Amino acid sequence: MNLFTLFLSALLINNVILSKFIGMCPFLGVSTKLSSAIGMGVAVIFVIFGASVLSWALYYYALVPLELQYMKLICFILLIAAFVQFVEMFIKKNSPSLYKSLGIYLPLITTNCAVLYVALDNVTQKYNLIETMVNSIAVSAGFMLVLVIFATIRERLAASDVPEAWKGNPIAFVVAAIMAIAFSAFAGLV
């Protein structure tokens, strides 16, 4: 597949949050402030990229030769958990300033469905290494894009007069519905 098409469709048309509904938990949790949304977004891009390249390698260099494909779920989730720990430790040691902006979001990412989803998707779609890299960057960039747009809307929403029962998450879902309509217009792009 054309790499550019792959990138665009993973970024906009099949956006993880608005079209596949993956990664909703951090989407609701961290999107109340713009600064946290950016921090979370960058951390997610980094972890998704690293974790999916590692899982790709594990799958094609260990599981396939040994015919252990059925182990992929167990192996990938363990690999992701280990990778997140490693990244957190590495940043703590080497870049305190980076830790200040990203560190707090790293533990949140292990239970982020988006990471596991991308790792599994790369394998089911039979992407090669380059396609895996492009796909994982595009998916996570799409995640960050929606997270940031959503955070700016929610900052305004906090000051508006919302009915009692709709305060907080329910009204956020209405906003997400409207954004999904906007994003569905990208469907004719490719």
Added chain:
Amino acid sequence: MSTASEKKQGFWREMIYNNPVFGLYLGICSTLAITTTLNNAIGMGIAVIVVLTVSNIVISLLAPITPDEIHIPVYIVVIATLVTVVGMLMQAYTPTLYSTLGTFIDLIVVNCIILGRAEAYASSHNVAESARDGLMMGLSYTFSLIAMSLIRQILGTGLLEFSNPMSNQVIFSLRLIPEAFVIPVFTTQTGAFLTFAVLAAAVAAIKNNDEKKEAAALKAKADAEKAAKAAAAKAAAKPVKEAA
């Protein structure tokens, strides 16, 4: 909070108050994605009930002998193994359902409900209690899925339909809304978000209403006590005055 929740410990109350989806916002990803038809909702619900109940049982057995440092990887292995088994069974016996649910079966591993219950409940309770908790949580999750899928399927396609997941034979099919009046947007992503928003707001409204009632009841009780105290004080003061 405690007075009313002790009064109404019924099944439905547990379904609404401790509802993991609309009350606590857990496991939203799959709720939004697979609730396009009743079949999907029931299939996913059963898969989650099985995984959640068995993982709660296994983890409550393992918890006392697991060192604290390794409990998270151990829980992850247990849950991922169960999900792999359930996925394989579904692939064998209900292949169409498995292919429509797709990755969402695998993503049960990272479903916040399961690891959350393992950590918060099963690790500190005995086997029977953990099994009951898993079953109840799974049931209220399934209940939420069914509620959402009914709304979306009926408004979006006008049909109420259920088919046998093993053979794909239609068991019943009922047209509730004429084809010219259906609202197809409910089968799309937008419809999923909107339905969820309405149901979540409804649960919040029920909770708010109950809290208000409780607050009013507490206030009335406090007022009555105050009045009684004042009356008692008056009564006590009177004889003193009379004596003076």
Added chain:
Amino acid sequence: MNILFAILIAGALVGLNVWLYAANKKTPVPEGCENLKPDCRGCGITDCSLRAKVENREEAK
């Protein structure tokens, strides 16, 4: 034979997890980052370590 490899791989990954988890715990938090404030109260993941932090802080208040 394959089962052996399967157990070996899973065991190795669990070992890796445990080792990294312990090493991460041992690594001190850099200066100035001890009291980072997560802003995640909209989130429902109850087993998250951050959540415990947020809740503790709120109780302390």
